[in-house]
Amino acid sequence: MKQCFFAVDLGATSGRTILGSLSDKGLELEEVNRFPNHLIEVGGHFYWDIYALYQHIVDGLKLAAQREVKITSIGIDTWGVDFVCVGEDGHILRQPYAYRDPHTNGAPEAFFSRVSRSRVYELTGIQVMNFNSLFQIDTLRRNRDSALTAAKKILFIPDALSYMLSGEMVTEYTIATTAQLVNAKTRKLEPELLASLGLTEDNFGRFVYPGETIGALSEEVQQQTGLGAIPVIAVAGHDTGSAVAAVPALNNNFAYLSSGTWSLMGVETEAPVVNAETEALNFTNEGGVEGTIRLLKNICGMWLLERCRAEWGETSYPDLIAEAQVAEPFRSIINPDDALFANPTHMEKVICTYCEATGQPVPDTRARIVRCIFESLALRYRQVLENLTKLSPRPVEALHVIGGGSRNDLLNQFTANSTGITVIAGPSEATAIGNVMIQAMTSGVANSIGEMRKQINASIPLATFQPQDAADWNEAYAQYLTILTNKSK
Numbered sequence: 001m002k003q004c005f006f007a008v009d010l011g012a013t014s015g016r017t018i019l020g021s022l023s024d025k026g027l028e029l030e031e032v033n034r035f036p037n038h039l040i041e042v043g044g045h046f047y048w049d050i051y052a053l054y055q056h057i058v059d060g061l062k063l064a065a066q067r068e069v070k071i072t073s074i075g076i077d078t079w080g081v082d083f084v085c086v087g088e089d090g091h092i093l094r095q096p097y098a099y100r101d102p103h104t105n106g107a108p109e110a111f112f113s114r115v116s117r118s119r120v121y122e123l124t125g126i127q128v129m130n131f132n133s134l135f136q137i138d139t140l141r142r143n144r145d146s147a148l149t150a151a152k153k154i155l156f157i158p159d160a161l162s163y164m165l166s167g168e169m170v171t172e173y174t175i176a177t178t179a180q181l182v183n184a185k186t187r188k189l190e191p192e193l194l195a196s197l198g199l200t201e202d203n204f205g206r207f208v209y210p211g212e213t214i215g216a217l218s219e220e221v222q223q224q225t226g227l228g229a230i231p232v233i234a235v236a237g238h239d240t241g242s243a244v245a246a247v248p249a250l251n252n253n254f255a256y257l258s259s260g261t262w263s264l265m266g267v268e269t270e271a272p273v274v275n276a277e278t279e280a281l282n283f284t285n286e287g288g289v290e291g292t293i294r295l296l297k298n299i300c301g302m303w304l305l306e307r308c309r310a311e312w313g314e315t316s317y318p319d320l321i322a323e324a325q326v327a328e329p330f331r332s333i334i335n336p337d338d339a340l341f342a343n344p345t346h347m348e349k350v351i352c353t354y355c356e357a358t359g360q361p362v363p364d365t366r367a368r369i370v371r372c373i374f375e376s377l378a379l380r381y382r383q384v385l386e387n388l389t390k391l392s393p394r395p396v397e398a399l400h401v402i403g404g405g406s407r408n409d410l411l412n413q414f415t416a417n418s419t420g421i422t423v424i425a426g427p428s429e430a431t432a433i434g435n436v437m438i439q440a441m442t443s444g445v446a447n448s449i450g451e452m453r454k455q456i457n458a459s460i461p462l463a464t465f466q467p468q469d470a471a472d473w474n475e476a477y478a479q480y481l482t483i484l485t486n487k488s489k
Contacts, residue, residue, distance in 0.1 A: 017060030020436030026459030080178030133179030168215030169205030259405025266296025
C-alpha cells in the first residue's frame with residue numbers, strides 16, 4: 001500500500017488538502033479537496049470561520065480514507081498572526097478576528113507607550129506590523145474583549161485546527177514567531193512581553209518545533225472519517241516556513257520570494273540578525289526549520305491584483321497577464337506597501353488616486369492597472385533585495401520564486417529585469433511540498449533540509465529568467481524612488 005502524508009495548506013483566500021508521497025519517481029502530490037476561505041464581515045469586524053475550515057479538513061480526510069493509501073501523518077500550515085481564544089471548558093469562545101480587521105489601526109503606537117518599539121524589536125527581531133498578534137491581543141485587552149477576558153488558552157490558527165483534530169493544545173514555534181511574542185535568541189515565548197499583556201506561558205499550549213508530534217486523531221474524528229489514530233505532526237505551521245523549506249536550492253547562496261497574496265522576500269540564516277539597521281529597515285526574523293531563521297520582509301503581493309480582479313468579475317489571470325504584457329511600460333508606478341492599499345473598498349480606485357496624487361498618468365484601462373501592479377512589485381522587490389543583500393551573511397547569487405506567483409512568467413521576468421539577478425521560478429506548490437517533506441523527515445523518509453531540497457529540485461520542473469533591459473529598469477527604479485520620496489513629504 002502506498003505511503004502518503006496528508007498536508008493541510010490554508011491561505012487567506014482558499015485552502016486545500018493534499019496527499020504527498022515519495023517514491024523512485026520522486027515527489028508526487030495529489031489534491032484531495034479545495035475550498036474557499038472567506039472573510040466574514042459582521043458588526044464592524046472581520047472574522048475567519050474556523051469551524052468551516054475544520055469541516056473542510058474533515059471532508060478531506062474522509063475522501064483520503066476512500067483511497068487505497070496508507071496515511072502516515074497529518075500536518076497543517078496556515079497564514080500567520082491570527083489566533084483563537086479557548087475557554088476553561090476547552091471550547092472556542094468565538095470566531096477569530098482576521099488580521100485585516102481595522103481594530104488594530106494605531107495599535108503599535110498604543111502598545112509602545114508602555115514598552116518601547118526598540119525594546120520589542122530587541123527582544124523579538126520581528127517586523128512591526130499593526131496586525132501582529134502582540135498588537136491584536138493588546139487591542140482586545142484595551143477593549144475589554146469578552147473572549148480574551150474568558151480565555152484560558154490562546155491558540156494560533158494551525159494549532160487551533162490541530163487541537164480540533166487531536167484534542168492536544170500546542171504552540172508551534174514558526175507560527176508563534178509571527179506573533180511578535182517569541183524571543184529571537186531563546187526561541188521561546190518572551191515573559192516580558194507576555195506580562196505586558198497580562199498573560200503567562202500557561203495561557204498557551206505546549207511549545208513545539210517543526211517535526212514534533214502533537215498527538216493523534218481523536219476518537220471523534222476517527223469515527224467521522226473512518227481513519228485510525230493517525231499522528232498529527234507539527235510541521236512549520238506558518239505557511240511561509242513550510243514554503244521556504246521547499247526552496248529547491250542546491251547551495252545556501254540564495255534569496256527567496258514566496259509569492260502569493262503576500263510576497264515575502266528573505267534569506268536563511270543560522271542566527272537572528274537583530275541590529276539598528278534591521279530595525280530601521282523593519283526586517284523580520286521568523287522561525288524556520290532545523291534551527292534556521294528566516295530573515296525577511298513582508299511585501300504586499302498579489303493582494304493588489306486579487307482585489308482588482310474581484311471588481312472585474314474574476315477575469316482569468318492568463319487574460320490579465322496577456323493584456324498587461326502589451327501595455328505601455330512604466331506609465332504609472334505605485335508603492336505596493338503604501339497604507340492606502342491595506343484593505344480598501346475599491347482597490348482600482350485607490351491605485352488611481354495614488355497615481356494622481358503623485359503627479360503620474362492615471363491608469364485608465366484594466367491592462368494599465370495590471371501593468372502598474374506588476375512593475376511596481378518588481379521595483380519594490382529590487383528595493384528590498386538591495387537591503388537584504390547588505391544584511392545577508394552570505395552572497396545572494398539567485399532569487400528563488402516559490403508559491404502561486406511563480407507561475408506568472410511576466411512578473412518573474414520583470415523581477416529578474418528589476419533586480420539584475422537570475423530568477424528561478426518554482427515550485428508553485430512550495431507550501432504543500434514543504435509541509436509534506438517535514439512530515440517525511442519526521443517519519444525518517446527524508447534526512448535533512450539539504451536532502452529534501454535536492455529531491456525537490458530533481459522532481460519539479462523549474463523555469464529560469466535572466467535579467468534584460470537593464471537601462472530601462474534602472475531608469476524606472478530611479479523614478480520609483482523619487483515617487484516614494486515625494487509621497488513621504
